[in-house]
Amino acid sequence: MxxxxxxxxxxxxxxxxxxxxxxxxxxxxxxxxxxxxxxxxxxxxxxxxxxxxxxxxxxxxxxxxxxxxxxxxxxxxxxxxxxxxxxxxxxxxxxxxxxxxxxxxxxxxxxxxxxxxxxxxxxxxxxxxxxMPTALNVATMVLVLAAQIAWGLYLGARRDLFATWQWRAETAEREQVQRISSAREAERTRIAREMHDVLAHRISLVSMHAGALAYRDDLSREQIRKEATIIQGTSMQALTELRQILGVLRSTPVGEPQDAVEAPQPTFTDADDLVLRALRAGASGFLLKDTPPPQIVQAIHRVRAGEPTLSPSVTQRLIHAVSTRTSDTRQRRASTLVAGLTDRERQIALAIGEGRTNAGIAASLYLSVATVKSHVTHLLTKLEADNRVQIAIRMHDAGLL
Incomplete structure (x- = not known):
């Protein structure tokens, strides 16, 4: 510099x-x-x-x-x-x-x-x-010219002084930003090193328990389930710590706020829009990655049978996101579509929005399951939906849920 x-x-x-x-x-x-x-x-x-x-x-x-x-x-x-x-x-x-x-x-x-x-x-x-005498005339001319030149020198010196002050202030600000950035990078590196040791310990535990399962063939089902649970929990902790390490190592641009750092991988906490777009595009459900394996298997069977599947926490956040982010255009469109439903179809659509199955709807409305399925088919057509999740979203957009 x-x-x-x-x-x-x-x-x-x-x-x-x-x-x-x-x-x-x-x-x-x-x-x-x-x-x-x-x-x-x-x-x-x-x-x-x-x-x-x-x-x-x-x-x-x-x-x-x-x-x-x-x-x-x-x-x-x-x-x-x-x-x-x-x-x-x-x-x-x-x-x-x-x-x-x-x-x-x-x-x-x-x-x-x-x-x-x-x-x-x-x-x-x-x-x-x-x-005037020639000498006095020349002296007067020299004095006038000297005064003009002196005034110009003074203005130039003052302008240079102000420019120097501004240049020094900008230089000091740039150096301060660089020092802060260097200190931030050093702190990130230190934290990442400490977290790396913890992550290595988690991975070694996963490797040890997985090796035990591969080596021991005399374990009971309960012991195998216990080891698998340990492996699952340790893996989830390792994944969480890995995400933290990646977040720490990601550098913030100089002069930008700390929240300008992009997350290494979106979570459901900050992915409401992604989930909504996926459901509107035709996705049949959404499960968190910590969902137990038996529930995942059940969700697969339910989706295959044509029923949507959402984790409970996902459902609550989805309802909140839809109720707070629904645009005026979607509200008007959903209200127009819902206005064309019969009273019975509206009841069934509300029940679907509450997460009930066809059997549950049939029991509450005293209808047969076949009749409920027929109404669901009509709802998909009238509401321009591809699945039951989109029916629920339409009811939310219309302000009925």
Whole structure:
């Protein structure tokens, strides 16, 4: 990283900046023109001299906004114009101050010498009635030019100082962010190392119990079930710790909040939208990964029989997500579809939304199972659903559950 700020950090001149500089140059040039053409101070002039003076003065005002784009040619040209035009003195002064603000002495010296020679030349065009001694006249010109250059040097030094302060503040902020990021990475690495030891212990337990099952062929069913339960529990703990390690090792972008880190794998805690989209797309159920194997087998048989399967916690979160995230468009569409149901079909749809089976619905409504299945078929058609889960979602969207 550079130890010095870059040069020319000043912002470009705004429209208002050009306007007030032009007004200042115009007012100054007008005053100089009036004084130089006052009969009390100068001798009578030829009729064409004031006209040429004003034309050159207007041209200097036109060239003044270009002094930043061409920081040497335009200022020197404006200084030269003052040799034939006192009205261009305002533009020349503004340009000379601008040259001095950049503090480049060869340019300052060139513009100052041209301005001095032009001042001596214009005194020949506008002879004074009571002229000052030549030495005093030259000293006055030098003093005026020196004051303009000094003012420009002061402005340039102040701008450089402000630019340096800003550059140092930005550099310090960047270094602070880098230090925080480095400390965060070091802490992540330390935590990951500690968690790695715990994870290795979990995996070794899984390997040991699995090896025991493979080696011992005289274990009873109860002993096998006990070992399998240990393996399952230890595996789940190892998986949880592995997720924590991956989350710790994931780096947060510099300057971004900590929650900008993407989780290594979505869980149901933050996957409500994914579950809803899957169910709307035709999925027949959703089970958590800690579901016991017997319930998984039962769920497979239920899905095969055409009945949806959801874990209890999934059902509660699904109802909450649907009730809080249902959009107005889905609400209107679901209300329109539900409005076309008969009273009996609405009762059966509500029962499906409550998670009842066909047999349970038949018992509560005093219907046969075949009649309930027929109503379910009609519900799938009228509600434009693919399965019972989507029927429940339609009822939720309509605000009936």
């Amino acid at each position: 550079s130890s010095r700020p870059p040069r020319d950090l000043w912002a470009p001149i705004s429209v208002w900046g050009h306007v007030w500089r032009g007004l200042l140059a115009a007012v100054t040039g007008t005053l100089l023109f009036l004084v130089s053409n006052d009969p009390q101070f100068s001798r009578p002039l030829a009729s064409w001299v004031p006209f040429v003076d004003l034309v050159v003065g207007v041209l200097s005002l036109v060239l003044l906004p270009l002094h930043r784009r061409s920081p040497l040619l335009v200022p020197v040209l404006l200084q030269a114009m003052t040799a034939v035009s006192t009205s261009s003195g305002g533009s020349a002064s503004v340009a000379l101050v601008s040259v001095a603000t950049r503090r480049r002495w060869p340019r300052i010296a060139l513009a100052g010498v041209v301005a001095m020679l032009a001042s001596l030349a214009v005194s020949r065009i506008y002879p004074e009635i009571d002229p």
